[in-house]
Amino acid sequence: MKSGKLLFLLVLSIMLVACSSKDEENKNSDNVDVNKGMVNVEVTLPASFFEDTDMVKLKKEAKEDGVKEVIVNDDGSVTYKMSKSKHxxxxxxxxxxxxxxxxxxxxxxxxxxxxxxxxxxxxxxxxxxxxxxxxxxxxxxxxxxxxxxxxxxxxxxxxxxx
Structure with a gap:
């Protein structure tokens, strides 16, 4: 059930960002990036998804949900590293x-x-x-x-x- 909560939060975040207007220079930084490797999948969500988010809580919940690693990148985006089966x-x-x-x-x-x-x-x-x-x-x-x-x-x- 926790994975449902994470999924709900991810989809809700995307919907909120998709409905907001961005200027042209910020459009490139608002992309979702998915890299599928041999064993793992990395999903990077833009910083705009995480405004006013408690990153400690976010990392904890993601790990409890089976995400291997949560990385807060220098630009504020967040990369979720998970197994292919979790993805x-x-x-x-x-x-x-x-x-x-x-x-x-x-x-x-x-x-x-x-x-x-x-x-x-x-x-x-x-x-x-x-x-x-x-x-x-x-x-x-x-x-x-x-x-x-x-x-x-x-x-x-x-x-x-x-």
Whole structure:
């Protein structure tokens, strides 16, 4: 369950940064960097994710969650070094969260036109089965996909996809 908390904090941090505006010179320092080695995976998150964060507590919680090493870099960014299996577990949890969101969208009476949502294994392609007439007469059904799109983008980020 602790890995769920870490995952939630990481995704929440990314969402907050993604919604904030940055000037052009800071854009390069706000990238998530994923390096997949033979045994370990390193995920580096920008300093802007950690404003007002207790780094001692962050390191402790990450280690308790199975992260091998947490490095606070000179520029304020933080690198998480974890086993490939831990990284895979983190991605699985993100995928499970996406699947839960899909089930909620399909069951939500506020989006009556959405009947079924399917995706590929890497969350890069979706097939959405809808009632066209209900969709055309709805002003909100299209909004159901924004959260799903954000979650899929973050899955890609943490998987090292540009």
């Amino acid at each position: 895979k577990e983190m991605l699985k949890e993100m995928g499970d969260t996406i699947d839960t969101s899909i089930k909620e969208i399909e069951a939500d009476e506020d989006f009556p036109s959405i009947k079924k949502i399917e995706h590929n294994k890497s969350f890069t392609e979706y097939t959405i089965k809808m009632d066209q007439e209900l969709y055309e007469n709805s002003s909100m059904d299209g909004f159901a996909f924004f959260n799903l799109a954000y979650q899929s983008l973050y899955y890609q980020l943490f998987n090292g996809v540009n």
